[in-house]
Amino acid sequence: MQQLTQQQVASYLQVEDTHVSWQGPMPETQQAAVRLCHAIARLLQAQTSDTDWGADRMQVKLHNANVELLLNVEWLCEAVWLQPVGISQNNLTQPQMLHVIAEQLNPQR
Numbered sequence: 001m002q003q004l005t006q007q008q009v010a011s012y013l014q015v016e017d018t019h020v021s022w023q024g025p026m027p028e029t030q031q032a033a034v035r036l037c038h039a040i041a042r043l044l045q046a047q048t049s050d051t052d053w054g055a056d057r058m059q060v061k062l063h064n065a066n067v068e069l070l071l072n073v074e075w076l077c078e079a080v081w082l083q084p085v086g087i088s089q090n091n092l093t094q095p096q097m098l099h100v101i102a103e104q105l106n107p108q109r
Contacts, residue, residue: 009039013082015102018094020069022080033058033073036080040071044104065089067097 004012004024012024027033034051037060041048046069049061056076062069066089069082082101084094092100 003035004039006039006043009036009043010105013040013043013101013105015098015105018098019084020082020098020101022082024080026075026078026080027073030058036073037062037071040082044069044101061085063088066092066100069097 008024012022014021014023022036027036030053037048037051037058040046041062044062044064044067046062046064046067049063052059056074058071058073060071062071062082068084068086068088070085071080071082073080084097087093088097
């Protein structure tokens with residue numbers, strides 16, 4: 001996976017009803033998945049927590065005042081997505097968090 005610009009990262013993120021899906025190339029290595037995680041975190045102006053690794057998956061929590069997200073990378077399913085979890089520091093619900101993300105992505109496109 002090549003180095004992606006912020007505009008490319010934004011263009012590959014698709015806000016769905018219950019999550020944000022990644023429509024870009026699947027990271028081929030753990031290092032590429034970590035780079036993708038950092039690129040998404042920069043785009044959303046979010047902090048990341050410790051990475052949780054499984055046999056064929058990676059999970060990282062991304063958070064800022066408006067969002068609490070779990071970034072999932074699953075190589076077996078060949079899928080990457082962000083899922084809102086809990087309630088944000090600003091007491092936004094999961095649907096509200098998705099709306100905030102959609103608003104953040106629009107100027108990037």
